[in-house]
Amino acid sequence: MNALLCPITAVWNSSIGKKLLVALTGLALVLFLAGHLIGNLLIYLGAEAFDEYAKALHEALRGGGVWIARIGLLVCLVIHVAATISLTRANRAASPKYQHEAVIQATKSSRIMIWSGLTILAFVIFHLLHFTVRVDSELAEIAKASPHKMVIVGFSNGLVVLFYLIAMTLLCSHLSHGVASMFQTLGFRSRKAAPLIAFLSKGYTLVIWLGFCSIPIAIYFFHFGC
Amino acid sequence: MSFVLDSKIPAGPLDQKWSKHKMDSKLINPANKRKFTILVVGSGLAGGAAAATLSELGYKVKCFCYQDSPRRAHSIAAQGGINAAKNYQNDGDSVRRLFYDTIKGGDFRSREANVHRLAEVSVNIIDQCVAQGVPFAREYGGLLDNRSFGGAQVSRTFYARGQTGQQLLIGCYQALEKEIHKGGVEMHPRTELLDLVLVDGHAKGIIVRDLVTGKVSSHAGDAVIMATGGYGNVFFLSTNAMGCNVTAAWRAARRGALFANPCYTQIHPTCIPVSGDYQSKLTLMSESLRNDGRIWVPKSKETAEKLRKKQITADQVADDDRDYFLERKYPSFGNLSPRDISSRAAKEVCDEGRGIAPTGLGVYLDFRDATKRLGESTIRSRYGNLFQMYDKIAGEDPYKQPMMIYPAVHYTMGGLWVDYNLMSNIPGLHVLGEANFSDHGANRLGASALMQGLADGYFVIPTTIANYLATQKPGSASVNDSAFKQAEEETNSRVNQLLGINGKRTVDSFHRELGLLMWDNCGMARNKEGLEENLKRIPEIREEFWQNVRIPGAGNLANMELEKAGRVADFIEFAEVMCHDALSREESCGGHFRTEHQYTEADPEVQSGFIASGEAKRHDDTFGYVAAWQYNGNDQAPTLHKEPLIFEDVHPSVRSYK
Amino acid sequence: MLNLTLKVWRQKTSQDTGSMETYDAKNIPEEASFLEMLDIVNTRIIMSGGEPIHFDHDCREGICGSCSLTINGVPHSKEKGITTCQIHMRKFKEGDTIWIEPFRARAFPVVRDLIVDRSAMDRIIAAGGYIDVRTGSAVDANSIPISKMDADSAFDAAACIGCGACIAACKNSSAMLFTAAKVSHLGHLPQGQPERDKRVLSMVRQMDAEGFGNCTNQYECEAACPKEISVDHIARMNRDFTSALIKEQLIS
Known part of the structure; x- marks a missing residue:
């Protein structure tokens, strides 16, 4: 037991170790986002393709696949959130305030990471209750017949769409710093590679934002699929 | 009562003195070393190196510095480089040649044996520093690069961009921190020495003040090492750091230590001129600028006046109206003439009323011709950081207008008198680096200060201090005395x-x-x-x-x-x-120039064209000695004691740079 | 001549709470340096019966790393690649209000006014920021060739003057750039290899123990560094630390 606990505490108890956890779990979540988006975009191919994809997801490994993924993602999320909260608390304790504050060049998104992150967390909980646990029994009924239909109905509510769009924007703010940051923490950034990394992270963020936002916009404003 | 000082130079041929002395020096049993406490005051190249090395040897060391960290000692500001007789360039350098250049550069006012030892250990210093990770400049083949510095005819200067002192000090500081971590050195930053304590005539302790709490306290030890730098700030304006002071050395002098050759002060020719009476310090521009820059003032006072009033700019002065005075007076060395000669020449033209800069105290250092010859990009790559520094301070772009420079106090060759073991006349008090007087004579060559500091700290004192400690019972002094x-x-x-x-x-x-x-x-x-x-x-x-x-x-x-x-x-x-x-000192030598003692047109040396009129005139017969002064209180003149300088190996000659 | 208003942090001892005080700085020559401006103000304070504003300074040419003022919220002012002592008053305008505060971080307790205790940085170096080589035991300097590129990179990192601006500029008071510069300096050189893993582990652990914050990759440190040391060195340290940690915990 000790042999297992020792490396874990060694990682958790060090600033770089903890950041490493944030970066690695962040990487997993970033990759998940890409997969999730590709799946979601199937909605544009029609109800059949989307429902088939949903079915395939649920039937992978005799229904175990989706649970493995869910548990994996949950673990990543918990570590990501726990580590960042712990890091943020340490940061606050370490840094007294200036009477006259100034920022030299830090980006806005880098300075609101904890707030964008916590909003995303709230959104994720809502999102899971909404489309995965389906606390709304009416929506749950629809989902049984067609997940495609569930999405269309789900996004016909203006408030839901608004919250979704805000959350996606904050997610992209979070990603625009987080993805590039990941390279630095994992030790892959250099001055020479920095422009490429900036291009990758900004490009990725933009794709994620456009992709995820397009669906509720298409549905709510342009009545796609209705 | 005046007496003749014994420098305790070992007998034997010059090039064997140090090895013989090392063999003859006492050794302290490893088990006994830890019973000895050595107090090291100062944490620059000399003090830091000594503290780290003595701790490595097993002595208990306490180290004190007034800065908040030992890494900030003023050794850090040396720009140019460090000399060593490695002969990596195969250009004919040798220990002998470095020794001779240093003796000659010092205007034959230093001790042969000390200088030879310095040249000998110079090679070990480079090895040591490279092993510590000092990032010296390298060639593409991966080997160390050298440059010629301060008018030397061989390339023996090792350098780390323009920050050699910083890199050497950081190497030394890291070694010191390593020993602090191991518990061998107890470090006292923000602590200033205010007195030396003598017990039965031996230096056995110091009184210090904690600069944070103000508490005055005592520290007892078996020997005291002072490596507290020079006294250039006696001039208020100098290139020294604001905190550099003579207090440690002076407190020792008040307790009976002799102060040797205090009049030998070095003026550096290339500093940024004073701009006003609020000025707190002067900034040095590296001497390497003189490799390509040409120094001039206008030929006429009227043009100088116009330049001072900014009615015209330097580039409007025609070539015929310019006086490249160093090139004119010293055709073979020109702009690369030694520091003392270049500085005095600048002062002369300013005294004639031909100085520029608003105060009238400045001469031009012009890169116009070098830029034409080499192109701006070459100049930029060679001196870019220096030009940038000048721009920051003076607010003028040296690519467009020539720099203005003026001499400033830079280094002090004098210091507490020490014998060959680097021990002062007070038993137990050892003095290293710029704080002692021993190696540079009346004038120090460029890139030799770093060499001396590290030689004293890393290689000399660890051997020679044992000669004193072996005669002492460890732990004999107590702060309760x-x-x-x-x-x-x-x-x-x-x-x-x-x-x-x-x-x-x-x-x-x-x-x-x-x-x-x-x-x-x-x-x-x-x-x-x-x-x-x-x-x-x-x-x-x-x-x-x-x-x-x-x-x-x-x-x-x-x-x-x-x-x-x-x-x-x-x-x-x-x-x-x-x-x-x-x-x-009724003569002129190196950094000491008495206007009464200079070559004039009446001298045969000037008539024969061997030397220019206005050069320093030494009197070897009457002043070939070290002047060591004993302080007798404020109401009495100090007493002069002499250590005759005996040249067995070299023959003092007249320095001519014509 | 400039007429300025100064807002200066005054705090008599580390135990006191401290506060901002306002001073008039009249007739300041434009050629004066920032610290000379403070000298002038201090002389006036002393002559009018007050106690001068205390600040750390020594070489006044940008290399010793003593001076440590946060000017208008930015360590060593917003000018790039400069220390406090290298700032000149010509960069300010008539009537400006200048906020002057110490380098702030919990690990840098205030000693007096604008002077802070930066000994935590020394302890990080003491934890492993060196090559353990006894004096006199070195081989010939040219026996180990080092590629010019490595030597130059090592120098870039070694240019650190230990002023602490990186820490003071960081919103988390993280000492990553300072620590990384040393890890990277020695890690670039063949002489530094034997202790490479041990060095990074002990230095990072000491850094954590001193109560510095964590890096959030905002690179304020690089922007404030008077020697413009690159955050690449932080990436390198992250890599070194990870590999050393894995080796320590799982292999040897």
Whole structure:
């Protein structure tokens, strides 16, 4: 037991170790986002393709696949959130305030990471209750017949769409710093590679934002699929 | 009573003295080493290297510095490089040649044996520093690069961009931190020495003040090492750091240590000129600029006047109206003439009224021709960082207008007198680096200060201190001894006296007044009249200081005015001895130029064209000695003791750079 | 001549709470340096019966790393690649208000006014920021060739003057750039290899123990560094630390 606990505490108890956890779990979540988006975009191919994809997801490994993924993602999320909260608390304790504050060049998104992150967390909980646990029994009924239909109905509510769009924007703010940051923490950034990394992270963020936002916009404003 | 000093130079041929001395030196049993406590004051190249090395050997070391970290000692500011007789360039360098160049550069006023030892250990220094990870400049093949520096005919200078001193000091600081971590060195930063404690005539301890809490306390040890740098700040304006001071050395002198050759001060020719009376320090521009820059002033006073009033700019002065005075006077060395010669030449043209810069104290260092010849990109790659630094300070772009430079006090060759073991005349008190007097004679060559500091700290003192310690019973002194109690009391009462004056003038105003007086009459050129005036004026300044200085605040917390006041009080007393030395040395040599003693048209050497008129004239027969001064209190003149300089190996010749 | 208003942090001892005080700085020559401006103000304070503003300074040419003022919220001012002592008053305008505060971080307790205790940085170096080589035991300097590129990179990192601006500029008071510069300096050189893993582990652990914050990759440190040391060195340290940690915990 000790042999297992020792490396874990060694990682958790060090600033770089903890950041490493944030970066690695962040990487997993970033990759998940890409997969999730590709799946979601199937909605544009029609109800059949989307429902088939949903079915395939649920039937992978005799229904175990989706649970493995869910548990994996949950673990990543918990570590990501726990580590960042712990890091943020340490940061606050370490840094007294200036009477006259100034920022030299830090980006806005880098300075609101904890707030964008916590909003995303709230959104994720809502999102899971909404489309995965389906606390709304009416929506749950629809989902049984067609997940495609569930999405269309789900996004016909203006408030839901608004919250979704805000959350996606904050997610992209979070990603625009987080993805590039990941390279630095994992030790892959250099001055020479920095422009490429900036291009990758900004490009990725933009794709994620456009992709995820397009669906509720298409549905709510342009009545796609209705 | 004046006496002749014994430098304890080992017998035998010059090139075998050091190896023989190492063999003959006493050894301390490893089990006994840890029973000896050595107090090291100063954490620059000399002090830091000594503290780290002595701790590695097993001694218990306590190290003190006034800065908040040992990494900030002023060794850090050396730009150019460090000499070593490695002959990696295969250009004919050798220990012998480095030795000879250093002796000659010092105008034959240094000790042969010490200088030869310095040249010998110079090669070990480079090895040591590279092993510590000092990132010296390298060639593409991966081997170390060298450059020629300060007019040397061979390339023996190792460098790390323009920050060699910083890199060497960081190497040394890291070694020191390593020993601190291992528990061998107890470090006391923000702690200033205020007195030396003698027990039965031996240096056995120090009195220090904690610069944060103001607490005055005693530290006892078996030997004391002072590596506290030079006294250039006696001039107020110098290239030294603001905190550099003579206090440690002067406190030792007050306890009986002899102060040797205080009049030997080095003026660096390429500094940024003074801009106003608020000025706190002068900034050095690396001497390497003289490799490509040409130094000039206008031929006529009228043009100079117009330049000073900014009615015209330098580029509007036609070539025929320019006087490239170094090239004119010293055709073979030109702009690369040695520091003392270049500095004096600049002063002369400014005294003639041909100086530029608003104050009239400045000459041009012009890169116009070099830029034409080499292209701006080459100039940029060679001097880019220096040009940028100049721009930052002077607010002028040196790519467009020539730089303005003027000489400034840079280094002091004099210091506490030490024998071959680097021990002063007080048994147990050892003095290293710029704080001692031994290796540079009357003038130091470029890139030799770093060499000497590290040689003393890494390689000399670890061997030679054993000769003293072997005669001592470890741990014999205790802070409970009456000598400590008494010294502590004296220190406390001096602090209280300073705080109690509550006069009308700031510490800086006294320091400025003293500095100006010293610069005018005991600076680049000296004469009897000026020095005698100083000897009259300095006691008056001292008197007024002790009656009219204002030091606000209390002694039991950080109080920078109090710190400064103690240092300035010591500078004032020291300045008097310095003037005595300059007055008694009736000759010119290296950094000491007496206007009465210079070559004139009447001299056959000038007529034959061997030397230019206006050059320093040495009198080897009457002044071929080290002048070591004993302080006798403020109301009595100091006593001069002599150490004759005996040249067995080289023959003193006249320095000619014509 | 400039007429300015200064807002200066005054705090008598580390125990006191401290506050901002306002001073008039009249007739300041434009050629004066920033610290000379403070000298002038201090002289006036002393002559009018007050106690001068305390600040750390020594070489006044940008290399010793003593000076440590946060000017208008930015360590060493917003000018790039400069220390406090290298700032000149010509960069300010008539009537400006200048905020002057110490380098702030919990690990840098205030000693007096603008002076802070930066000994935590020394302890990080003491934890492993060196090559353990006894004096006199070195081989010939040219026996180990080092590629110019490595030597130059090592120098870039070694240019650190230990002023602490990186820490003071960081919103988390993280000492990553300072620590990384040393890890990277020695890690670039063949002489530094034997202790490479041990060095990074102990230095990072000491850094954590001193109560510095964590890096959030905002690179304020690089922007404030008077020697413009690159955050690439932080990436390198992250890599070194990870590999050393894995080796320590799982292999040897």
